[in-house]
Amino acid sequence: MGSANLSSRLELRERRRAIPPQARMAAAEAVADSLLLLAAGPDLHVAGYWAMDGELPLHVWQLKLRPNTVYCLPVLYEKSMQLKFAPWRSGDPLTTNRFGIPEPDLSPSSMFDVHQMSLIAMPLTGFDARCHRIGMGGGWYDRTLAFRQHNPAPPLAVGIGFDVQEVPAIELQPWDIPCDAIVTETRTLLRPST
Numbered sequence: 001m002g003s004a005n006l007s008s009r010l011e012l013r014e015r016r017r018a019i020p021p022q023a024r025m026a027a028a029e030a031v032a033d034s035l036l037l038l039a040a041g042p043d044l045h046v047a048g049y050w051a052m053d054g055e056l057p058l059h060v061w062q063l064k065l066r067p068n069t070v071y072c073l074p075v076l077y078e079k080s081m082q083l084k085f086a087p088w089r090s091g092d093p094l095t096t097n098r099f100g101i102p103e104p105d106l107s108p109s110s111m112f113d114v115h116q117m118s119l120i121a122m123p124l125t126g127f128d129a130r131c132h133r134i135g136m137g138g139g140w141y142d143r144t145l146a147f148r149q150h151n152p153a154p155p156l157a158v159g160i161g162f163d164v165q166e167v168p169a170i171e172l173q174p175w176d177i178p179c180d181a182i183v184t185e186t187r188t189l190l191r192p193s194t
């Protein structure tokens, strides 16, 4: 996750939680429209997340997706310590993972591998103008997207966060996978090409 230490990660999570409900709802609307512009093709598989701990909610985006786009949630696949992606629609059964986050209740064989995804929206704890990200510290997205170190998109890796989560500069660690884009309630940042 770069140079941010534990206390700044906690501080950034605190900032995220402090967003008032109305601003949070408005942000969910704005981010939905920006995400729809980023992934516009037919028959897409896209991944969101079940927002918790003040994360920017993606339910508006999910509701606005084209009918042939498959919305998925991340699932912890302990065998490889990577994420798989499971299709989920409102009403489908859920279970909870070891962090207490809801996951679709499906067998791993019905889940999608990262290579089958077109776009993965990742919750940010912090980000900088170069599209470097700080996550929750588990390394789940970094391990899952490690092949992107040497391969182009897809999947497009899109960080989602509020403007207040921006920090001056995040130093990349060798395993860090930068975002291709970061979407906030006011902006879409595209990663500089160098």
Ligand SMILES: Nc1nc2c(c(=O)[nH]1)N(C=O)[C@@H](CNc1ccc(C(=O)N[C@@H](CCC(=O)O)C(=O)O)cc1)CN2
Binding pocket: 049, 050, 051, 052, 055, 074, 075, 076, 083, 098, 099, 101, 123, 135, 136, 137, 138, 139, 140, 141
């Ligand atoms: N909504 C959401 N889903 C997600 C993530 C996420 O950050 N947000 N993940 C992103 O990687 C993955 C899960 N990784 C996670 C890693 C750490 C913690 C976490 O809350 N750690 C707590 C300690 C929780 C505990 O052990 O009981 C903490 O640091 O306070 C959560 C998720 C996949 N799904």
Ligand SMILES: Nc1ncnc2c1ncn2[C@@H]1O[C@H](COP(=O)(O)OP(=O)(O)OP(=O)(O)O)[C@@H](O)[C@H]1O
Binding pocket: 001, 002, 133, 134, 135, 136, 137, 138, 139, 140, 141, 142, 143, 146, 173, 175, 176
């Ligand atoms: N490709 C990888 N191979 C092996 N271990 C990795 C890899 N990527 C990350 N890790 C491990 O994960 C740990 C946490 O990484 P980091 O602090 O960057 O997480 P994060 O990016 O904030 O979390 P997340 O990716 O879940 O949002 C690292 O210390 C590292 O040990």
